[in-house]
Amino acid sequence: DFELALCEIQPKFGANNEELSAMYRNGIVHYGPAFEDISSTLRRLVEQTRTSERTPLMSVLLEGSAFTGKTAVAASTAVDSGFPFVRKISADEMIGFSEGSKCAHISKVFLDSYKSPLSLILIDDIERIIDYVQIGPRFSNTVLQTLLVLLKKDPPTEGHRLMVVATTSVPHLLEDLGGLIQAFNVSLHVPQLQSGDEIRRVLQELVPMSPADMDSIAAAITRPIGIKQLLMITEMARTDEETVSSDRFLECLHTCGY
Amino acid sequence: DFELALCEIQPKFGANNEELSAMYRNGIVHYGPAFEDISSTLRRLVEQTRTSERTPLMSVLLEGSAFTGKTAVAASTAVDSGFPFVRKISADEMIGFSEGSKCAHISKVFLDSYKSPLSLILIDDIERIIDYVQIGPRFSNTVLQTLLVLLKKDPPTEGHRLMVVATTSVPHLLEDLGGLIQAFNVSLHVPQLQSGDEIRRVLQELVPMSPADMDSIAAAITRPIGIKQLLMITEMARTDEETVSSDRFLECLHTCGY
Amino acid sequence: DFELALCEIQPKFGANNEELSAMYRNGIVHYGPAFEDISSTLRRLVEQTRTSERTPLMSVLLEGSAFTGKTAVAASTAVDSGFPFVRKISADEMIGFSEGSKCAHISKVFLDSYKSPLSLILIDDIERIIDYVQIGPRFSNTVLQTLLVLLKKDPPTEGHRLMVVATTSVPHLLEDLGGLIQAFNVSLHVPQLQSGDEIRRVLQELVPMSPADMDSIAAAITRPIGIKQLLMITEMARTDEETVSSDRFLECLHTCGY
Amino acid sequence: DFELALCEIQPKFGANNEELSAMYRNGIVHYGPAFEDISSTLRRLVEQTRTSERTPLMSVLLEGSAFTGKTAVAASTAVDSGFPFVRKISADEMIGFSEGSKCAHISKVFLDSYKSPLSLILIDDIERIIDYVQIGPRFSNTVLQTLLVLLKKDPPTEGHRLMVVATTSVPHLLEDLGGLIQAFNVSLHVPQLQSGDEIRRVLQELVPMSPADMDSIAAAITRPIGIKQLLMITEMARTDEETVSSDRFLECLHTCGY
Amino acid sequence: DFELALCEIQPKFGANNEELSAMYRNGIVHYGPAFEDISSTLRRLVEQTRTSERTPLMSVLLEGSAFTGKTAVAASTAVDSGFPFVRKISADEMIGFSEGSKCAHISKVFLDSYKSPLSLILIDDIERIIDYVQIGPRFSNTVLQTLLVLLKKDPPTEGHRLMVVATTSVPHLLEDLGGLIQAFNVSLHVPQLQSGDEIRRVLQELVPMSPADMDSIAAAITRPIGIKQLLMITEMARTDEETVSSDRFLECLHTCGY
Amino acid sequence: DFELALCEIQPKFGANNEELSAMYRNGIVHYGPAFEDISSTLRRLVEQTRTSERTPLMSVLLEGSAFTGKTAVAASTAVDSGFPFVRKISADEMIGFSEGSKCAHISKVFLDSYKSPLSLILIDDIERIIDYVQIGPRFSNTVLQTLLVLLKKDPPTEGHRLMVVATTSVPHLLEDLGGLIQAFNVSLHVPQLQSGDEIRRVLQELVPMSPADMDSIAAAITRPIGIKQLLMITEMARTDEETVSSDRFLECLHTCGY
Ligand SMILES: Nc1ncnc2c1ncn2[C@@H]1O[C@H](COP(=O)(O)OP(=O)(O)OP(=O)(O)O)[C@@H](O)[C@H]1O
Ligand SMILES: Nc1ncnc2c1ncn2[C@@H]1O[C@H](COP(=O)(O)OP(=O)(O)OP(=O)(O)O)[C@@H](O)[C@H]1O
Ligand SMILES: Nc1ncnc2c1ncn2[C@@H]1O[C@H](COP(=O)(O)OP(=O)(O)OP(=O)(O)O)[C@@H](O)[C@H]1O
Ligand SMILES: Nc1ncnc2c1ncn2[C@@H]1O[C@H](COP(=O)(O)OP(=O)(O)OP(=O)(O)O)[C@@H](O)[C@H]1O
Ligand SMILES: Nc1ncnc2c1ncn2[C@@H]1O[C@H](COP(=O)(O)OP(=O)(O)OP(=O)(O)O)[C@@H](O)[C@H]1O
Ligand SMILES: Nc1ncnc2c1ncn2[C@@H]1O[C@H](COP(=O)(O)OP(=O)(O)OP(=O)(O)O)[C@@H](O)[C@H]1O
Ligand SMILES: [Mg+2]
Ligand SMILES: [Mg+2]
Ligand SMILES: [Mg+2]
Ligand SMILES: [Mg+2]
Ligand SMILES: [Mg+2]
Ligand SMILES: [Mg+2]
Structure with a gap:
């Protein structure tokens, strides 16, 4: 049934630059040192993925409160990377999917990425992907486990490299699903405007x-x-x-x- | 199965002005300053949606205790907007629907709205839409997640704009499902009659x-x-x-x- | 599947006067002022439903401890109303029904009632209808939500009027499912014999x-x-x-x- | 599916006297006043069911700790009643049944009993019928609700009378499922041997x-x-x-x- | 579906002496009085089952911490009994079984045993049979209820006798599932080596x-x-x-x- | 359905030396006494499995915090054992599997191992295999029970021997699922670098x-x-x-x- 799910789904990946650029319609304002910090760290991590032969998998989580520009930063990083394979995984493409279909969809994106020597996958609002809600708390454990496994799996082809950039605005995730946060190599805080x-x-x-x-x-x-x-x-x-x-x-x- | 659900359902949208007007049979009495406040704020938000090119999505939540006139205010806002596409999402059209069919129905209304340059969707009694009950608390997480995603998604067509007006009378929603309240750009309190x-x-x-x-x-x-x-x-x-x-x-x- | 359920079920409504009268085999004894209070209030509410053009929907809950005569009072009210459409919704007609079939059955009774200019629906032991049990507490949320929606929905046909009389002997419902109690316009306490x-x-x-x-x-x-x-x-x-x-x-x- | 379940099941009722007598192989010893109390009360309740025209339904619960002889007392009451229709509902005939099939089986026994002018149904170990276990606590709410409804429903045929005798050894039922205990007209305590x-x-x-x-x-x-x-x-x-x-x-x- | 399950399963019972002997490969060392106690009690209970006409069902639970030799003691008791029908119920024969299939398998063993005048059923690691895990706690209530019923049911054939010997190493069972422990006639503690x-x-x-x-x-x-x-x-x-x-x-x- | 599952799955075992060696791409550095301890203990346990006729089953758990080299140590142990049958069970081969299919897959590996006189099974990240997440806590009880049973079952063929090496980095497993930890004969702590x-x-x-x-x-x-x-x-x-x-x-x- 999962195999089937894998076949039936014809995800409109199309996460080409246009679609990604639409995620920061108002551009990226270089508003000060706090922004430069994130920005330069991300650039360096992209570089490491591109050049280091010992980093087959690099995963970065952008976390910060709502409305801080996480999606814009992630999308511009993806566009600026210039990697040959860039894909987006976001909840609005999976509305109405069963847990199984969601896992199939997500796996498909990762499996496809393994074929390219240099890939970047953007996972926007990771709390929505796992259907997280604070009370309970409830979430799709099946999807969570799939992410936990994929976030730890090196591309099987020797020399191929994958960068994952995810965003979240649920601080509770940190407490509730500690394992998910720890699954990322690097976790960057996207701040609110302070001054x-x-x-x-x-x-x-x-x-x-x-x-x-x-x-x-x-x-x-x-x-x-x-x-x-x-x-x-x-x-x-x-x-x-x-x-x-x-x-x-x-x-x-x-x-x-x- | 979701795809199927999308096809099979032939929702009798028909949220034409007559049906909407029936939601305030006893008219709208301008009973004082408290009412004018809400009323003028809503008018301004309708205006912003109509004119601002940088506001592809405007979402407003009308919350207040039971019997305060939330539905009437929302419906009259919808009628007075004069937008070419106006639809209502309410629980009584989805009695007996599975979670999947509910999501399909809701998505359909949003997808249809994206086709019109100016749309307004009225979501009445959002607690009923997600099958909320205070103890547990229990609710349909699938429907909740669908709403959370749709309430954050801009119409994909450049220049198209969507206004969402929802009502709720469950103050506990605020505590339990904070994320749902925060998903709205603006949240207005509809008061009881005081003086x-x-x-x-x-x-x-x-x-x-x-x-x-x-x-x-x-x-x-x-x-x-x-x-x-x-x-x-x-x-x-x-x-x-x-x-x-x-x-x-x-x-x-x-x-x-x- | 729900549509199907709607068709397949051929509920033996037959809540004709005989069946309703059987619910108070021992008659109705006018045992004193406490009884006259309830009795006259109910008569007035029946009158309001019959005559007021601004009361398309009147819902009354009779609550009291076990054995206080709630069912008898509700049934005699129904018989005495003389309304052209009188139906009973009770759990023993739905034994073994799935949640979906229950909702279908209940909806059907309400939809049928909308066709008559004057209708009365008796819902006996509302706690049994929703499969309520105090520990947990557990109940059928699907059936509860269906009731919550139907109890708020006016008959769609202009001028048609519906009265709903329900009974319950679970005081905990009051605490656990507050929303259900509030969904009724009027809530009357049926007392035990005191003197x-x-x-x-x-x-x-x-x-x-x-x-x-x-x-x-x-x-x-x-x-x-x-x-x-x-x-x-x-x-x-x-x-x-x-x-x-x-x-x-x-x-x-x-x-x-x- | 329930209808189907009703048909497919061919319960080997056969609760004829032999089978019931096997439930007290070691006879019934009249060991003293404590036993005579229960014994005579049960005889009187059987008499009431047989003769009173105003008692269409009489339900008795025999509760006591394990090994106190509850089943034996219930079975001998059934045999001694001499009622034309006597049936037993016990968990071992429903091993492996789905909740739906259990409800169907139980309903069938009650429906059959309604056809006889005088019937007695023995429900042995009511906690096993509802799959009760103390932790949680867990039980089959579907079966519980079915019992709650059937235990309150008079035989529909005028003049037909039904006596239900049930046993339980779970004192916690009293606290957890109060409603079940209250559903019985009479509740008798079967004591341990004291002197x-x-x-x-x-x-x-x-x-x-x-x-x-x-x-x-x-x-x-x-x-x-x-x-x-x-x-x-x-x-x-x-x-x-x-x-x-x-x-x-x-x-x-x-x-x-x- | 249960009936089906009963047919489809072809359990490789084969709990012949060889297979049972393999459960105590290292023999049974008579290591002292503590062991003689258990050993002689078990021999006596076997004797009672063989000879007493008033003991159609004898059930014994061997409980003790892990590694104390419970399985060996149970298996050697089974072999030494010399009963014509000896069967083993253990979790490794039911890996991947649904709850229904497990119940079917277990029932089958009991039903088969009823046909023999003298039978012994060994239930190894009863906590695994019911899928018990301490947190929650969680377990299969369906399988537990099946065991509770079967452990109380006499062989229906007059004169046929059944002995059940079960093992467990979960002390928590005692607290959580008290009813299961009480369902056994006798409960013996298998000690660790002390001196x-x-x-x-x-x-x-x-x-x-x-x-x-x-x-x-x-x-x-x-x-x-x-x-x-x-x-x-x-x-x-x-x-x-x-x-x-x-x-x-x-x-x-x-x-x-x- | 399980039988089916067993047939349909064609797991790409292929856990040949190459695949296993890839699990320690950066080699194994002999960084000091702490490492030699684990290393020599593991060698001795491999030896015991190879030579002892009374150890049909040897199970070892490598537990330690994230990033301590558990997988590398387990994989190099497997390669160095030189056993004729070496297999890996890891979560990434079971993404999207139902619980039933997971159990089938795991059982298959164990059943296959029983055929070889000397086998080693590596279970990497046992917490992922059982879909464990700390809150709740939640996990697949079906898969857990399957592991608990298989980890206690000797290879049925006389003289055949099986070694199981598993890894985990969830210290909470120790508290929540004590039974799982105890199911292993030996539990070794893999330390962080200290000096x-x-x-x-x-x-x-x-x-x-x-x-x-x-x-x-x-x-x-x-x-x-x-x-x-x-x-x-x-x-x-x-x-x-x-x-x-x-x-x-x-x-x-x-x-x-x-
Ligand atoms: N330096 C900047 N960093 C981030 N966003 C910027 C910056 N400068 C301008 N923007 C604009 O700010 C907006 C940020 O919105 P964005 O959707 O990324 O926020 P978000 O944190 O993802 O919000 P949410 O919590 O709702 O997901 C975009 O329109 C983007 O073009
Ligand atoms: N200024 C006003 N604001 C709102 N409603 C008004 C106003 N003046 C008159 N009304 C009338 O009051 C009634 C308000 O009922 P409405 O159904 O909107 O309340 P509600 O808050 O949605 O109730 P509920 O909590 O049951 O959903 C309508 O009949 C409407 O015509
Ligand atoms: N004034 C009265 N009010 C109610 N019932 C009366 C009155 N006078 C006589 N009766 C008789 O009392 C009985 C009341 O039983 P009824 O089934 O209505 O009680 P109930 O409160 O619904 O019980 P339960 O809690 O079990 O549902 C009926 O037989 C009815 O004929
Ligand atoms: N006065 C008596 N009352 C009850 N049982 C008696 C009496 N005299 C003798 N007996 C015998 O005692 C036994 C009582 O067993 P029974 O199965 O009825 O107990 P129980 O309370 O139902 O046990 P459990 O709690 O296990 O269900 C029967 O064998 C019965 O023949
Ligand atoms: N007196 C004895 N009692 C029990 N076992 C003995 C005795 N003497 C020797 N043995 C040997 O000790 C071993 C006991 O292992 P056994 O599997 O029975 O333990 P267990 O308590 O069932 O363990 P677990 O808790 O893992 O199920 C067997 O190999 C058995 O041959
Ligand atoms: N002595 C050593 N022990 C373990 N790993 C070593 C050693 N020396 C070098 N390494 C290298 O260190 C890395 C250890 O990574 P490994 O995946 O085994 O860690 P892990 O504890 O399994 O991590 P995780 O918690 O993410 O599963 C491997 O690349 C391995 O080649
Ligand atoms: Mg964002
Ligand atoms: Mg309203
Ligand atoms: Mg009543
Ligand atoms: Mg009994
Ligand atoms: Mg054992
Ligand atoms: Mg590892």
Whole structure:
């Protein structure tokens, strides 16, 4: 039945660059040292995968709270790697799949990757892949076990190399499913925007705004905020006009439960 | 089997304006500032969805205790939006469905919406959709995960935009299924009627009554009450006569366990 | 499969007056004010359903401890309503049904009721319908959700009206499945017999007995007792003779674990 | 599938007197007042069922610790009733049955009983029928619910009467499944043998033994003991000789973990 | 489906003496009074089964910690009984069986035994038969219930007699599944070797060794040890030489985590 | 269905020496006394299995934290044994298998092994085989029970001998599934590298490096570290250059969350 499942599924992989680029429509703003850290580490790990003969498998987990830009960072890493085989595994392609079909789909992507000398697999929102929900907690153990096995398995072909980049925003995963976190070679924290400086840099590049407004907005945001949430609120604030007044912005901040 | 399910189901969407209007048979009374707040916020969010090119997906949750008018507010928002594609997802169309068929049905509505440049999906009583019950707690994780994924997925077609308006009256959802609440961009609280003023305004528009009776009723209602419950009790009170005496009203209030 | 289930089942509804009358074989004794309260409230709610155009759906729950006469009160209300469509949903017609078939059966009764301008559905022992057992607690969530949805759904045809009268003797339902209790518009408590006066009135009408014996029996029953239990013990006591001595009665009271 | 199950099963009811008598091979010793109590109460309840026109359904539960003679008492009651329809429901006829088949089998016995004007159904070890085990606790809720419904349902034919006699030795049932215990009209406690007198009477009738030995045995048994256990130990003690020495008896008492 | 299961399974019973003897390859050493106790009790129970007409069913549980020789004792009892029908029920013959097939297999053995006037069934490692694991705890309730029923059922043929000898090394069973332990007529504790004397007697018969070494080994074993573990460690110690030095023995004791 | 499963599966055993050698690509460094201990114990146990006629079954569990080289040690033991039948059971060959198919696959390997006079089965990551996850905890009880039975079953053919070597890195298994750990005859702890000396020896053999750098690296590693993790970090550190500076090494140590 699994064999069958493997055959029947014709996943529309198509994770070509276009589809991946769509995952960071608003570009990647180099908003400061915190971002450069992640960015350069990821570049180095890509390099290691490409060149080291003793690293057949490199797995990286990007974890951080919601709206911090994890998906964008993972997707841009994938695009920039230039690896010949790049695939995405995400939950929306598996809606309505049985546990068995999910495992089949995931295995297929990994098996395919083994054929290429250099591959990168992006697993977005790993908590959704395993149907995780905090209470219980509940999740698909079958899918979890499949991931745990695949995340430890070297490509069987001598010399072939695979990089896995996954994202998650469920801190509880860390406690509940410790084994899943440990299955990754490297785990990087994607932070929220912390300083007014970082916020200003993001607004600067993405929203036309007077420096005064920008300053009062940055001043108003006293707690860390995710970059995606900042963009969303900005958009909500400028419904009518082209620019965004800080009053209007704070109102929207409030509406969004910040 | 899921594919099959997708085909076999011929949901009678028909969420045309008539069906939606039936969800607020007693009209929408502008009972005061608390209502104007929600009302204007919703109008602005509809506007943002219509105009902002950077908001492919806008999701709003209307939460509040039972009988507060959540469904009416959501339905009138949908009708007033004037969007070309408006659909309703509600539990009574899925009685007896398997989890798989429910997911298929829900996905179908979303997939259809992606084809229209401007869409609005109303999800009424989201706790019923996921078969939630407080003890355990139990719910359909399959349906929950499907919602979690769809609530985060932008319409794949460039420029197409989707607004989702959902309602719930289970405060425990907030604790138990935090992830579901967080999946919405905006979460608005629909309040009970708080002041005698609000109660009077509602009675005024809906029930012929002497000002004295109205005052003594408003005086008797010392705790907040849902607008739907107020209407129901009024109806119970005026079985025989056309008008409603305050004595009779208080009796019915008591019978209904207020 | 559900559709199929809907077709295959040929429920012997037949809840005609005879079958309903059999549910109160021993008649309805007007034993005092406590009974008149329930009785008149129910009559008024029947009237509201019949006449109010703004009450498409009226749902009433009769709750009380075991043996208090809940079923008899519900059934006599149904018979006395004189509504053109009267149906009973009870667990003994669904023994061995799968959860799906139960939901199909229940839905069918409701769907049929929608066709009649005035309908009444009696749901006896709602805890049995949902397969409730206190430990766990366990119950059929599928059937529960079906009830929760149907209990909130107005008849779709304009002007058609439906009254639902349900009974339960599980106080824990109140705590465990709060949502189910809240789903009813009105919840009435059916009490045990409290005073010697009430007990005497019941015995008077149902058992030939000397006033002295009746007094000593009434005196012996110091804690509240359900009307059905009182009748059962009386029957046990008069096996041999036509009348019932108080000694014999007390012996039987003891045997029954009172 | 249930309908099917109803047809396929050809239960070898055959609970004729022979089979029932085999359940008390060692006869029924009238060992004292404690036994007469149960015995006469059961006789009276049989009489009530036979004669009272207002008792269409009489259900009795015999509960007591293991080895107290519950099955023997129930079976002799059934034989002595002389009712035209007497059936036994016991777990060993349903080994390997699915939950559905069990329900079908049980329902069949009840449905058949409704056809006879006077019926008695013996349900032996009700905890085994519902697959009860204390931890969890676990049990078959489907079978439990079936029993709960059938134990409350009057024979539909006017004037037909049914007596149900069940046994159990799981005191926890009382706490865990309170509803099951309450479903019975009468619940009788079957005691262990308490006094030396009772023990002597049992030994007297069943084992040839010197009065001295009998006295020292009775003296040695300081805690209550089930009648079945007493018989078993006696049998173990007289392997070689025809009579039983008290030394040998005490040794066996010890071996059996008394 | 169960009926089917009964037919399809062709269990290779073949629990002939050879197969049973293989369960105590290293013979049975009469190592002292503790062993004689168990041994003589078992002989007496076999005798009772053979001769007593009032003991249609005799069930014995051998419980003790791991490696104490439970299986050997049970198997030698079976062989020595000389009963015409001797069968073994053990988990390794049911690997991969569904719960239903297991029940079918077990029932089959019991049903077959009923045909013989004198039968003995050996149930080895009863915890494995019911798939028991301590956490949860989890086990197959279906198989457990089947055993509970069969362990209480007399052979239906008048005069036929059945002895059941089972083993277990899970003390927790006692707490978790009390009912299973109580289902046995007799429960015997199989002890570990306690004294140097017992250890010497076992070594003497099984391993060529100098008295001095034997003494120092016996002295070194300060805590009780299972007979099977003693044999295993001895075997490990004499890999190279024919005899076993005490130094080498102690080293192996340590390796085995004693 | 199990029988079927047994036939359909054509496991690509092929655990020939090449495949097994691939499990220790970086060789086996004799890094000090801690390693020699395990190494010589394993050699002795292999010898016992080969020569002792009283050890038909020898089972060894290698447990230790992640990355300590358990798999490498197990695989090299298997290769060095020179046994005619050597097989590997690992989770990645059973992805997507049902519980039944897993049991069938595992049984098949054991059944095949029984045919060879001398066999060795390597079970890698036994926690993955049973789908273990710490919360709950959850695991496949069916597979666990199969292992528990097979780990206790001697090869049925007289004189045939089987050695089982398993690995695990879940310390919780010890608490949760005590029975599984106890099922092994011997349990060996595979330690992390503890001393600077051990670390130096590993680096020496595997990475060209200046003695000074080696010293500062060894000095920097203040907590124990797994040998596999040491190799991984070294590899990460030498992406660009052929040698590894201690600065770069420490940076990588940090990235990997040491
Ligand atoms: N430096 C940056 N890092 C990440 N995202 C950036 C950066 N600069 C701009 N962006 C934009 O911010 C958005 C980040 O959204 P993204 O979906 O990656 O967040 P996320 O953390 O995955 O959110 P979620 O928790 O909902 O999955 C994208 O639109 C991206 O183009
Ligand atoms: N300002 C208002 N807001 C909401 N409802 C109003 C308002 N004015 C009048 N109504 C009427 O009040 C009723 C509200 O009922 P509605 O079903 O929306 O409540 P609800 O909160 O969804 O209840 P439930 O918790 O049972 O789902 C409708 O009949 C609607 O026509
Ligand atoms: N005023 C009364 N109210 C209710 N029942 C009455 C009254 N007078 C007489 N009776 C008789 O009392 C009996 C009540 O039994 P009924 O089955 O309704 O009790 P119940 O509360 O539904 O019991 P259960 O908890 O077992 O379901 C009926 O036989 C009915 O005829
Ligand atoms: N007065 C008596 N009451 C009950 N049993 C008696 C009496 N006198 C003799 N016996 C004999 O005692 C035995 C009682 O065994 P029985 O199987 O009824 O016990 P039980 O309580 O059902 O045991 P278990 O708890 O194992 O089901 C029977 O063999 C019966 O013939
Ligand atoms: N007196 C004895 N009692 C039991 N076993 C003995 C005795 N003398 C020698 N032996 C030998 O000791 C071994 C006992 O092993 P056995 O398999 O019976 O132990 P066990 O308690 O069943 O172990 P486990 O807990 O693993 O099931 C057998 O090889 C048996 O031949
Ligand atoms: N003495 C040694 N012992 C073990 N492994 C060694 C030794 N010397 C070198 N190695 C190398 O170290 C690596 C150990 O990796 P291995 O996969 O065995 O670790 P592991 O403990 O099984 O890890 P995991 O916990 O991820 O399963 C192998 O590449 C092996 O060649
Ligand atoms: Mg994301
Ligand atoms: Mg609503
Ligand atoms: Mg009732
Ligand atoms: Mg019994
Ligand atoms: Mg054993
Ligand atoms: Mg490993």
